[in-house]
Amino acid sequence: MIEMTNRFHGRVALVTGGASGIGKATALRIASEGGAVAIGDVQEPAGIEVVSEIERSGGKAVFVRLDVTSEQDWANAVEVVVSTLGKLDILINNAGIGDTEPLEITSLDTWNKVVAVTQTSVFLGMKAAAAPLKASGNGSVVNISSMYGIVGSGVSPAYHAAKGAVRLLTKTTALGWAKEGVRVNSVHPGFIDTPILGDTDREMLIAGTPMGRLGRADEMAALIAFVASDDASFATGSEFVADGGVTAG
Ligand SMILES: NC(=O)c1ccc[n+]([C@@H]2O[C@H](COP(=O)([O-])OP(=O)(O)OC[C@H]3O[C@@H](n4cnc5c(N)ncnc54)[C@H](O)[C@@H]3O)[C@@H](O)[C@H]2O)c1
Numbered sequence: 001m002i003e004m005t006n007r008f009h010g011r012v013a014l015v016t017g018g019a020s021g022i023g024k025a026t027a028l029r030i031a032s033e034g035g036a037v038a039i040g041d042v043q044e045p046a047g048i049e050v051v052s053e054i055e056r057s058g059g060k061a062v063f064v065r066l067d068v069t070s071e072q073d074w075a076n077a078v079e080v081v082v083s084t085l086g087k088l089d090i091l092i093n094n095a096g097i098g099d100t101e102p103l104e105i106t107s108l109d110t111w112n113k114v115v116a117v118t119q120t121s122v123f124l125g126m127k128a129a130a131a132p133l134k135a136s137g138n139g140s141v142v143n144i145s146s147m148y149g150i151v152g153s154g155v156s157p158a159y160h161a162a163k164g165a166v167r168l169l170t171k172t173t174a175l176g177w178a179k180e181g182v183r184v185n186s187v188h189p190g191f192i193d194t195p196i197l198g199d200t201d202r203e204m205l206i207a208g209t210p211m212g213r214l215g216r217a218d219e220m221a222a223l224i225a226f227v228a229s230d231d232a233s234f235a236t237g238s239e240f241v242a243d244g245g246v247t248a249g
Pocket of ligand 1: 016017018019020021022023040041042043066067069094097098117144145146147188189193194195196197
């Protein structure tokens with residue numbers, strides 16, 4: 001049983017892709033530690049259900065419809081968060097999709113879609129939230145990359161390229177904002193049992209993981225919450241890997 005703290009008391013976070021999987025677990029975790037949370041997602045009923053779950057436990061949350069590939073949606077989402085929750089201290093750029101095919105049969109449409117949702121979204125999000133994050137005086141951005149932003153796998157060219165780009169976009173933004181009170185870090189999950197895995201063979205993923213199991217969304221949420229919180233107050237431009245040992249070899 002994890003002893004919950006109040007690390008996010010008085011803090012406001014926006015979690016993209018917060019309707020499902022790692023984003024949902026992260027929203028619940030931040031709310032459970034006293035933070036007000038905005039769920040930004042294209043899945044409206046599921047996102048509203050996460051808000052209800054947080055409210056039922058006595059927390060504060062709002063849902064905002066946010067297609068992370070739309071600059072207009074980002075402007076609107078940041079405006080809604082600041083007007084309803086008062087400010088924006090923490091941005092978790094978590095929404096993402098993947099491709100699965102070898103490069104030679106990956107269509108340009110697939111490439112463009114994956115890059116838009118997984119990579120361009122992080123650029124748009126940090127740009128849209130820059131002013132309130134700097135105004136916070138203690139801003140924190142956590143960009144969810146992947147272990148596949150560090151190593152290749154032989155397939156999924158758009159996903160690897162996008163997640164690798166998120167890693168360096170994180171570092172350069174961290175340096176740009178280092179004196180402005182905003183930390184920017186990336187988190188790199190291994191195989192986590194969420195809907196993004198679709199019908200991928202779980203046993204194959206487990207066999208490829210030294211710890212011999214898949215990760216859980218709540219385990220990622222714990223790491224993301226640590227990186228977002230003041231417990232990681234001297235970390236910026238850093239990459240935090242939690243992959244059951246995959247990239248250690
Ligand atoms: N599960 C894993 O094994 C794993 C491993 C490494 C990295 N990740 C990364 O973690 C992040 C979360 O993935 P997950 O595993 O929780 O998957 P998930 O499919 O459960 O959640 C992804 C969420 O993103 C949302 N989303 C998709 N397109 C969107 C858009 N255009 N605008 C707004 N929201 C959108 C979906 O509606 C969904 O709620 C992703 O960036 C993913 O690449 C996951």
